[in-house]
Amino acid sequence: MSMNLTIATRESRLALWQAEHVQGLLRQQGHAVTLLGMTTQGDQILDRALSKVGGKGLFVKELEVALDEGRADLAVHSLKDVPMELPEGFVLAAVLEREDERDAWVSPHCAGLADLPSGAIVGTSSLRRVVLLREALRALGRDDVRIEPLRGNLDTRLRKLDEGQYHAIVLAAAGLKRLGLAARIRKIFTPEEMLPAAGQGALGIEIKHGATAQTAALEQALSNLAHQPTWLRVAAERAVSRAMGGSCSMPLAAHAAFVSSPAPKGATLRLRAAWGDVQGRLPLVQAQDEAAVHGLDDAEALGLRVARQLQEAVRRAGGTLQS
Structure with missing residues (x-):
């Protein structure tokens, strides 16, 4: 059954690419799909860190x-921007196949951290990246490098770099690749070098759940877009963040990968997580575990186990978790 559908989307170039990508997939199924562009609070507030004004949920409200x-019938989100707990009545109807989940180093002059000049400024929008960059800089003995906040959409961040406000910036590789900007990437950090954020690189589709024939038909159409291996991975990652009280005000990383590739049903999923102290007074703490996963419940159970390990490690280090 073909449907007339409307996708709610932010109006940044990357958000529109993501919505148009889903629009194209649904049109291939025979549905008529239009876009409803919107400006969110997160797009409007650019002079303060997200952690100070309500978190990444400002991009979806x-x-x-x-x-x-x-x-609108559905909304397309970068999954790392979606709060761990959705409002009552809303559900995540599909998670699409993941793009590159890693972080990218972008700089016109410096090939990596070791090449930064004395007193250099590195920009990032993420507390997770702040603590991981700081850890890497400490290992290099580079306490002269400053890590400064960087807000705005992808094009705005690149413009600030090009204007010389920063010597380098760190962005999600997925966004650069989706917009044809992979040539701007000087280096991609391996997960061992910089553990990604929960859900980074994946797109999630949110709908309002209801016991209607229209909703059932929509859920069926969206189920055809879902990529189960990605959904299992991000379910484990998001379970860690949920258990930790995670938001963008928490410097938390979580990354899951199948030990075997390609990932058959029941394959072993390995999950790593890390937490850092924003003030830099405590060492970076990490935890990991792995398990065979057959469905979302198994993936989330793995996430909870890793979260408990991480919580205990934070306590042993003398830290206090605050969401």
Whole structure:
């Protein structure tokens, strides 16, 4: 059954690419799909860190209002921007196949951290990246390098770099690749060098759940877009963040990967997580575990186990978790 569908999306170039990608996939199924572009609070507030003004949920609230009011049928999100707990009545209907989940080093002059000049400034929007960069800089004996906040959409961040406000910036590799900007990448950090954020590189589709024939038909259409191996990976990662009270105000990393490739049903999933102290007074703490996963419940159970290990490691280090 073909449907007339409306996708709620932010209006940044990357968000529109993501929505248009889903639009194209649904049109291939025979559905008529239009976009509803919106500006969110997260797009409007650029002079303060997200952790100070309400977190990454600011990027999805207006889209959820559009779903609630019936102005849109689905919303496409970068999954790392989606809060770990959705409002009542809303569900994650599909997770698409993941792009590159790693972080990218972008700099016109410096090939990596070791090449930074004395007193250099590195920009990032993420507390996770702050603590991981600081750890890497300490290992190099580079306490002269400053890590400064960087806000704005992808194009704005690149413009600030090109204007000389930063010597280098760290971004998600996925966004650069999706917009045809892979040539800007000087280096991609391996997960061992910089553990990614939960859900980074994956797209999630949110809908308002309801016991109607229209909702059932929509869920069926979206289920055809879902990529189960990606969904299992990000479910484990998001379970860690949820258990830790994670938000963008918590410097938390979580990354899951199948030990065998390709990942058959029941393959072993390995999950690593890390937490850092924003003030730099405590060492970086890490935890990992692995298990055979057959479904989302198994993946989330793995995430909870790793979260408990991480919580205990934080306590042993003398830290206090605050969401």
